[in-house]
Amino acid sequence: MFSSLLALAAVAAPVQEAPASDSVVITADRLIDVSTGRVIDRPVIVATGGRIVSIVGEGTSRPVIPANARRIDLPGKTLLPGLIDMHVHLTSNPKYGGYTGLQFTDSFWIAQGVGNAERTLRAGFTTVRNVGSDGYADVGMKQAIEEGWVVGPRIVPAAHALGATGGHCDETFLPPSYNRKSVAVGDSPEELRRRVREQRKYGAEVIKACATGGVFSRNTEPGVQQLRLEELKAIADEAHFWKLKAAAHAHGADGIRAAIEAGFDTIEHVSFIDDAGIRAAKARGTFLGFDVYNTEYTLSEGEKNGVLPENIEKERRVGTIQRENFRKAAQAGARMIFSTDAGIYPHGDNARQLAVMVRFGLTPLQAIQSATVNAAEALGRSGDVGTLAVGRYADIVAVEGDPLSDVRLLERPAAVIKGGELIVGEGAR
Known part of the structure; x- marks a missing residue:
């Protein structure tokens, strides 16, 4: 499943054409592909206009990051879809x-x-x-x-x-x-x-x-x-x-x-x-x-x-x-x-x-x-929400630890992102 997401990332629309202020890069220690339960190490998500335009994991091709893109770095955290x-x-x-x-x-x-x-x-x-x-x-x-x-x-x-x-x-x-x-x-x-x-x-x-x-x-x-x-x-x-x-x-x-x-x-x-x-x-x-x-x-x-x-x-x-x-x-x-x-x-x-x-x-x-x-x-919204994949909204919840072992971690999210905007977490407005 995640390999198909990486393939999509490779052909995503060029993010350089978007205004830098409209782009954000999100990093963390882990990402859970909720469709399969597979854990992806060192994910890098690039979103423009509130939607994901590329998503890669450790050991894959480097993402194209727009100049002056905002950053949301979540060290030690695990990412899931909102x-x-x-x-x-x-x-x-x-x-x-x-x-x-x-x-x-x-x-x-x-x-x-x-x-x-x-x-x-x-x-x-x-x-x-x-x-x-x-x-x-x-x-x-x-x-x-x-x-x-x-x-x-x-x-x-x-x-x-x-x-x-x-x-x-x-x-x-x-x-x-x-x-x-x-x-x-x-x-x-x-x-x-x-x-x-x-x-x-x-x-x-x-x-x-x-x-x-x-x-x-x-x-x-x-x-x-x-x-x-x-x-x-x-x-x-x-x-x-x-x-x-x-x-x-x-x-x-x-x-x-x-x-x-x-x-x-x-x-x-x-x-x-x-x-x-x-x-x-x-x-x-x-x-x-x-x-x-x-x-x-x-x-x-x-x-x-x-x-x-x-x-x-x-x-x-x-x-x-x-x-x-x-x-x-x-x-x-x-x-x-x-x-x-x-x-x-x-x-x-x-x-x-x-x-x-x-x-x-x-x-x-x-x-x-x-x-x-x-x-x-x-x-009827699989193309918008529910997964972290190219084309979906950059709606993300981050937790400390492994929610596949302890689902109660989701009761206290460390960060919440909606459309690429940090709502909860260090530096949230």
Whole structure:
């Protein structure tokens, strides 16, 4: 694999033609090719305009380095691609559970979400998929980050999540007198097709739908299906027609199988998946995103944060079963992505899930792959993120030591680079 990267490096566009100030050279002791687990000694990465134009290791041809290029030297460090979390809610905050969030005005959530975005990036997550927010907040945050007004990761926004009236993705906490209804609910295949088009129109780059009930809504059961097969098919088909990926929130076995049959690209939570669901996911190539870290946080901190007793009890019932089913899916060789549900626990702690994934059946390399190459493929972004290779963004996380032996090293990155700019590390601005 890495030899092919070196071959690409040899034919990369001449970096001398780019302005020197737009080029950066990154060096370290080691680089992990996450596709294979191979360790490359003494890597030298040259990036121009935020993308890698050459990458070589010890004993290979010397790179062409532009005059006056900036340098980021990371002696003693190991380089990996910037990590990808496929399931975050940047405008959510676990400190405000249940009804406690009603004390704030609507714009409070995006304002505090700016800090969440920066914490996420500084934790080594250079790309996230934000699967649901109110008021197209994730679209706005993406735009503000790209314009340079806000520091944060690359965001793939879903805007509003689709669901059934009274389901997990509807407003379920308020009485009828408030007449609150989520923007993207629908109760027929054609109505839900329109909702897909609306979300895309206003900036969604992935479509999320709630196929079953959930833990943190009222009057819904996680195991109970809430969208019919024909409705799920309409959502996935319309998303794919518009060249978007589709993600299904699905805890229950029936809803998981229906979402897989409907053609969803990823299944989120996956708590009660059965053997038939695992077989179907493998046959279809569907990615599974188990959020196996956040249970301890909810059970230890939820009551203090205002989470209602019924929601804590649902988490208690779901957590253990979900982790055992994660183990079964891992043993069966299902395709895994790194999905944490950040916002249910504090943003910036995302990497803590890697060790839980290892505890329940993945190797450290497989856990890292779930947050790099697998996630990039599930996004349809393998040409941009997920690996360190020519043409990809110069999004890099550096750690002390060997994360293939101790994946918890990724919980405390020594350096984080996004698009060739040092975000965390000595000399970071």
